[in-house]
Amino acid sequence: TSSALSVLLSSIQVFNVMRNLQLDHLQHLQMYYKYGTYAQGLESGTSGFQLCVFLVRDWQWPKEYEFGWEGGERLLEKILGAESKNKPTDELRDLRTYFKSCLSSRNCFLMPSPVLTDDGCSLNGAVNGITPSLKEYLRDFVRGLLSPSKLVVKTVDGEPLTASQLCKFVEKMTPIFSSEELPVPGLVVVKAAEFCAELARDKALMEYRYYLGQVLQSDGKLISPGELKQKEGKLRSKVLDLFDNAACLKLNECKQKGRKSLIQQLNTIFCDVWKGYQVVRKKYEESKKLEDDLMIATHSLSVIAKALMLFVTCIPMGPIPMAIVATTSITAVLAATGTGVAAMITNQKNEKDSAVAARKLPADLEKKLS
The missing domain is CATH 3.40.50.300 (P-loop containing nucleotide triphosphate hydrolases)
Structure with a gap:
């Protein structure tokens, strides 16, 4: 033995x-x-x-x-x-x-x-x-x-x-x-076939996790929901083909059992990734709304500043009121500029943080599964 x-x-x-x-x-x-x-x-x-x-x-x-x-x-x-x-x-x-x-x-x-x-x-x-x-x-x-x-x-x-x-x-x-x-030799065959199916399944899962991480990176930007689902569907077909074409899978019963297990794990992985993505997406949209509000404020302040400057040039005033209006106009311009800069910074930080959070989803999931 x-x-x-x-x-x-x-x-x-x-x-x-x-x-x-x-x-x-x-x-x-x-x-x-x-x-x-x-x-x-x-x-x-x-x-x-x-x-x-x-x-x-x-x-x-x-x-x-x-x-x-x-x-x-x-x-x-x-x-x-x-x-x-x-x-x-x-x-x-x-x-x-x-x-x-x-x-x-x-x-x-x-x-x-x-x-x-x-x-x-x-x-x-x-x-x-x-x-x-x-x-x-x-x-x-x-x-x-x-x-x-x-x-x-x-x-x-x-x-x-x-x-x-x-x-x-x-x-x-x-x-x-x-x-x-x-x-009995037949039992040896079954156990070896089960192991080969597990080996092929684990290899397919490893490919899936790796390339799903690549999809989520998406050139440093947060991928859209529709694009994420589309690319995940293509990736799923690829890893299932990888499993189906594994040369060791010759016992149909073990192959079907392994394929069913693979699909279940793919569903679990993407479900968890999708939940995490939705959280990241929600934060991204909230930050995007803040950015839009800042841009509206920037535009409003710019309009006020231009109106004040026009008013100064058209109406004759004494030196003191003139200085007050000029100061108010400059303050409005600076406020508009500062608000615009804040909006750009918020936008860049929002894009960066969202992309980083999305990239971490597969790794965080893998830690949870291991």
């Missing part, structure tokens, strides 16, 4: 055998890799399992096949019949074909025995008793398996999984392997 589960969850399998690698070992491993065939059917032909490494410990024939990766590769080719001069049997041919179709790559490493130390005594478990040659081969094995250039990232549907996605995959698959018996 643990072997079959490991095959489904990990991108790298290390099949550990003692002294020699034989055909029955491959046949034993094939039983667990059959679960990969079912998963592979959900992944559009992409390999469900990416790397299998056969580690042969205590290898006893280094003169025939040397220790390390090269000797292991030649041994594996011999077992699969690639080096044999004799015609491979149907069993070998089927086994070779199976592993080629199921695995992206496979390697073999021949490891020397750590039984004896440098002084010829039996190894008692102390690390300082391991021979330098074994340390060297162990280093080669670890580097060939876990170095950054060699490490294989787990994929599903050909897409690399993030750490959180891998955790979800583990949570989805482990319950069906909780008993001592292997689960």
Whole structure:
């Protein structure tokens, strides 16, 4: 059970055998890799399992096949019949074909025995008793398996999984392997299909949130209600097509269930965004009304100022009344100018604040959902 589960969850399998690698070992491993065939059917032909490494410990024939990766590769080719001069049997041919179709790559490493130390005594478990040659081969094995250039990232549907996605995959698959018996293969298919549907749905939701944020930005200005609904409709069609065209969705029941869930979440997201947008829009319209009132006041004061100046130029007056009227006119002009400037500042601040508030809607919603 643990072997079959490991095959489904990990991108790298290390099949550990003692002294020699034989055909029955491959046949034993094939039983667990059959679960990969079912998963592979959900992944559009992409390999469900990416790397299998056969580690042969205590290898006893280094003169025939040397220790390390090269000797292991030649041994594996011999077992699969690639080096044999004799015609491979149907069993070998089927086994070779199976592993080629199921695995992206496979390697073999021949490891020397750590039984004896440098002084010829039996190894008692102390690390300082391991021979330098074994340390060297162990280093080669670890580097060939876990170095950054060699490490294989787990994929599903050909897409690399993030750490959180891998955790979800583990949570989805482990319950069906909780008993001592292997689960029914059909159940493995269903659970894998459900996960693929969830993966496609989450990807579509991520696209939707991102591009909805781009729509709300609208060149730094508050978008109109009609334009927002129009662009959201096009965006919704785009992300639904993205979900429908996901290559991994081959079980119609899981696909329909995932699509229904996606639509419900799209409705929830846009409903919350629309409510927030309405609040921002209301504040914007209130500020716009204040701006209009200021502009009306500006126009009225300008008319009064012009009338006073005309009155001053047409009617002869003494020096004191003339000064009073001139002062009143200048005051009116300055008031009109100040009111106009205030209106422009209010307009710019209103546009900026509304656009910023609209841009924050998807991010605020995402925080609330997470």
